[in-house]
Amino acid sequence: MDAAALSPNERFLLDFHRSHAGATSEFFGPARAPEGGDSYDRLAALVPAGGDAVVLDLGCGDGLLLERIRQRRGSGAGLIGLDMSADELAAAARRLGPEVLLLNERAQAISLPPASVDVVLSHMALMLMGDPASVVAEIHRVLQPGGVFSAIVDGGPAPSDDGGPAPSDGFACFVESLRRTMRAAGRQPLQLVHPTFASQQALLAHLGEAAGFSDARVKELAVSRREPPSRLWELMLLTYDMAYLSPGEVERVRRDFLDAVEALRDAEGMVACSIGLRQFTARKQG
Ligand SMILES: C[S@@+](CC[C@H](N)C(=O)[O-])C[C@H]1O[C@@H](n2cnc3c(N)ncnc32)[C@H](O)[C@@H]1O
Numbered sequence: 354m355d356a357a358a359l360s361p362n363e364r365f366l367l368d369f370h371r372s373h374a375g376a377t378s379e380f381f382g383p384a385r386a387p388e389g390g391d392s393y394d395r396l397a398a399l400v401p402a403g404g405d406a407v408v409l410d411l412g413c414g415d416g417l418l419l420e421r422i423r424q425r426r427g428s429g430a431g432l433i434g435l436d437m438s439a440d441e442l443a444a445a446a447r448r449l450g451p452e453v454l455l456l457n458e459r460a461q462a463i464s465l466p467p468a469s470v471d472v473v474l475s476h477m478a479l480m481l482m483g484d485p486a487s488v489v490a491e492i493h494r495v496l497q498p499g500g501v502f503s504a505i506v507d508g509g510p511a512p513s514d515d516g517g518p519a520p521s522d523g524f525a526c527f528v529e530s531l532r533r534t535m536r537a538a539g540r541q542p543l544q545l546v547h548p549t550f551a552s553q554q555a556l557l558a559h560l561g562e563a564a565g566f567s568d569a570r571v572k573e574l575a576v577s578r579r580e581p582p583s584r585l586w587e588l589m590l591l592t593y594d595m596a597y598l599s600p601g602e603v604e605r606v607r608r609d610f611l612d613a614v615e616a617l618r619d620a621e622g623m624v625a626c627s628i629g630l631r632q633f634t635a636r637k638q639g
Pocket residue numbers: 366367370377378381411412413414415416417435436437438441458459460461475476477478481482483
């Protein structure tokens with residue numbers, strides 16, 4: 354990959370994942386949906402349990418989704434992970450071994466041949482990718498006609514505290530602490546999520562029929578976990594925002610958050626932390 358051709362956001366992401374490989378799976382792996390399972394399981398369920406479908410995971414990180422698919426299928430044959438971070442891929446290689454093909458590439462320029470993949474999946478990565486039109490065109494190009502594309506992306510910003518009720522959830526509480534600190538410091542929010550992925554309507558407009566997909570649908574989801582405040586703070590330290598702030602600002606968020614989250618402890622001293630997600634699913638027109 355040509356480092357000089359990377360955008361500022363891509364350089365930020367590469368730096369972050371160099372020192373925090375596996376951060377996403379550490380948070381989302383143990384987080385459960387109300388109906389059971391986690392957000393990786395939701396995507397893995399789209400891969401037929403038997404058979405040898407070729408599956409591409411875009412922005413695969415340290416490979417937890419591919420591991421879930423391999424468990425379902427009993428084999429890693431035909432599984433491909435792609436990520437621009439060599440550090441995440443090194444962690445994926447440790448998790449998955451040599452059976453799974455790992456490509457150190459940008460999703461905007463995939464080296465696979467046309468119509469060579471049966472299922473394209475992506476967990477919490479698509480919304481970070483710049484030039485989404487190129488990414489969507491690449492997904493369309495590598496998929497077989499009739500092939501399935503499904504991505505879980507960020508569910509959008511939590512409601513602001515301006516005049517609203519106090520948050521009743523640990524993650525919303527963290528977002529409010531972050532906003533208060535950024536406002537006080539006069540800092541602009543970190544803008545990593547591309548607007549194409551910021552709403553249901555935008556997802557359907559950019560990834561639906563106009564992009565050559567049919568049966569497009571979007572489902573809102575939430576996953577949550579319960580943790581003591583100190584563990585919750587450790588997890589919040591794995592967010593991109595914390596790498597964007599100065600050490601002094603991080604300390605201010607920590608104090609504000611730990612103070613505010615006290616009121617949310619349940620009888621066992623735990624705090625619930627839930628994150629809204631959005632799952633887009635479609636089929637390449639045959
Ligand atoms: C939030 S992490 C998610 C990792 C993994 N999918 C998971 O959920 O555990 C986002 C991943 O997308 C990768 N990524 C971001 N933009 C990319 C791009 N344009 N091409 C390839 N990978 C990209 C990052 O390097 C990072 O590993």
